[in-house]
Amino acid sequence: MGSEANTRLADLFGLTGWSKGELARLVNRHAAAMGHPQLATDTSRVRRWIETGESPREPVPRVLAALFTERLGRVVTIEDLGFDRRRQGGKKKTGDGLPWPPERTAAVLTEFTGMDLMLNRRGLVGASAALTAGTVLSAAMYDWLHTDPALAADAPVLDDPLSADPAAQDLYEAVPVGAQEIESLEHSVEVFRAWDASRGGGLQRKAVVGQLNEVGGMLSYRHPAHLQRRLWGVAANLAVLAGWMSHDVGLEPTAQKYFVIAAHAAREGGDRPRAGEALSRAARQMVHLDRPADALDLMRLAASGSGEQALPRTQSMLRTIEAWAQAAMGRDQEMRRTLGEAEELFAADRGDLPTPSWMQNFDEADLHGMQALAYRTLAEHDPSAAVHAQAHARRALELRGGGHERSVIFDHLSLASACxxxxxxxxxxxxxxxxxxxxxxxxxxxxxxxxxxxxxxxDRYAALADIQELRREIEAVLPKQKPAKGEVKSAPATTAPQDIAVPKSRSARTRSV
Structure with missing residues (x-):
């Protein structure tokens, strides 16, 4: 039994509107449906979970996670409820238990995707209450990302391949795989990535999350080292896609969780540059939400954590995101210097080493597209930067190939805004x-x-006839903004200080890539 109140459980419990007795009855009913009719939770037991920090035995944490997920309309994991099944001594972790030990990554991955899929099936997908601040993520993950995992790429040693944590693994579907199956999974990543670049993340997000859930089950087995590393690579790529697609449709806390999962998976596979790129996605998300300082914290972690393995082109991409965050803060000289470094690094990439699949979309067109966005953002502080935004946006449009329709839209919008x-x-x-x-x-x-x-x-040109017509067309195209289902209106008073509320609507200065 613990001796301190479980504040994370208390906060979430307060949002549900349940009484302790009602929660006890729901736990018993849900557990019975799962094949545990002997469970007999009562009001006093629920009180001990909340007030003394008592951790219930399985399957109760799983049941609670499912109940809270359905009630709140957002993914709630066992860790979110304050139940760390494998408490680690020593180094302090964040409220989400970051960083996870190697043997927990596959379990967290599978549990989170399973909850996400459940929300999709029931039409309850919505926004969570908070994002973790960039400074908190950076502080929690810095030392972990800068050290090489001992045997992590080979997965934890399991006497029985089905002995992985049952709270997060689907034991009936997880199977060992060979090289051909992994090759098929790698191909599926390319298909999903191409679809996302062309059409956006909304239509394929559920398919990507489902595929990631399957890979999590596969990772519960101990495969040969070379296959296990490739599986971790697939998991990292799918998690980044799931995060990017979630970000693309406004599920911001869900997106951030996937980016963190991707960083863990990449590190377990020994691919530190991939882990850095995953964190850079979380930084881009922060700039979009008008939190550039958080983005810079994450970019410092992403750049330093990528290690010496990062190709010049990868480093160039990271610099463009850093420059965008600097532009959002009005740091003119810093932004220009950073973009100059990005150009030099891009030119230094001789192509003598194979470009990883996850970097293939960052070509010269994307370099100019990011420069256009940075200058267009800076133009909010210094209108003279608009001319540079126009030049880069036009060059990006000249270079864009087929299959990048979303980027073309962004280029036109950057150019129009700069004009x-x-x-x-x-x-x-x-x-x-x-x-x-x-x-x-x-x-x-x-x-x-x-x-x-x-x-x-x-607005300033609304008197012009052509602009009046343009404004009417824009207003006809834009969907009406509505709160997402399950969105929490406000965080409880006891919310941890690292939990920063997500804005409920985009400001006029919302940014996007």
Whole structure:
């Protein structure tokens, strides 16, 4: 029995509106349906979980996670409830137990995706109450990311391949796999990645999460080292995609969790540059949410944690994200210097080493697209930067190949916004209309966010007939903003200080990639 109150459980319990007796009855009913009719939880037991920190035995934590997930309309894991099944001594961890020990990564992955899929099936997918601050993630994961995992790439040694934590593994579906199956999984990642780049994350997110859930089950086995590393690579790639697709449709805390899972999976597979890229996605998310300081904290971790294995092109990509965050803070000289470093690193990549699959979308077009976004963001602080944003956006559009329709929309929106800032409404109108012609073919909420942002720039030109018509067309295309199902209106008073509430609506300065 513990001696301290479980504040995480208390906070979530307060949001449900249940009484302790009601929760006890729900636990017993749900456990019986799972094949545990002998369970007899009562009000006093629930009180001990909350007030003294007592940790219930399995299957109760699993049952509680499922009940809270359904009630709140967002993924709630066992760790979120304050139950750490394998408490680690020594180093302090965050409320989410970061970083996880190697043997927990597959279990956390499978449990989280399972809850996510359950919400999808029941139509309850919604936004969580909070994101973890970038400083908290960086502090928790710095030492862990900078050390090489001992035997982590080979997975934990299990006497029985089915002896992995039953609270998070689907024992009936997890099977060992061979090289051909892993090759098929790697191919599926490429298919999902191409779809996301073209159409946005909304339509395929559930499929990616389901595939990731399957891979989590596979990782419960001890495969030969070379196969296990490839499986961890698949898990990292799918987790990044799941996170990016979640971010693309506005499920921000869910996205952040997937990025952290991806970093863990990449490190277990011995791929530190991949772990750094996963964290850079979380940084891009922070800039989008108008939290550039958090983004810079994460970028320092991503850049330093990538290690010497990171190719110049990978380092160039990381610099562009750092520059975007600096631009959002109005740091003109720092941003220009960082973009200069990005250009030099990109040019230094001779292509003599194979480019990892997860970096293949960062080509010269994307380099210019990110530079356009950085300068366009800086133009909010210094309008003279708009001319540079226009030049880079035009170059990005010249270089874009097929299959990157979402990026083309972003380029047109960056260009149109820069033209409005530079007092060229005629050119702005032209590029805004080009974005409007295809924006309805994607499921990306981020394109809508950027369109809303551009719409605010039309205010000063509202007297012009063409701009009046453009504004009407934009307003007709934009979906009505509604709170997501399950969105928590406010955090309880006892919420830990590292939990930062997600804005309920995008400001006029919301940014996106």
């Amino acid at each position: 409005f800032i530079a007092d060229d409404p005629e050119q702005a109108d032209s590029h805004a209309r080009k974005a409007l012609t295809t924006i309805g073919q994607t499921s990306s909420h981020r394109t809508w966010d950027r369109l809303r942002q551009m719409h605010t720039l039309t």
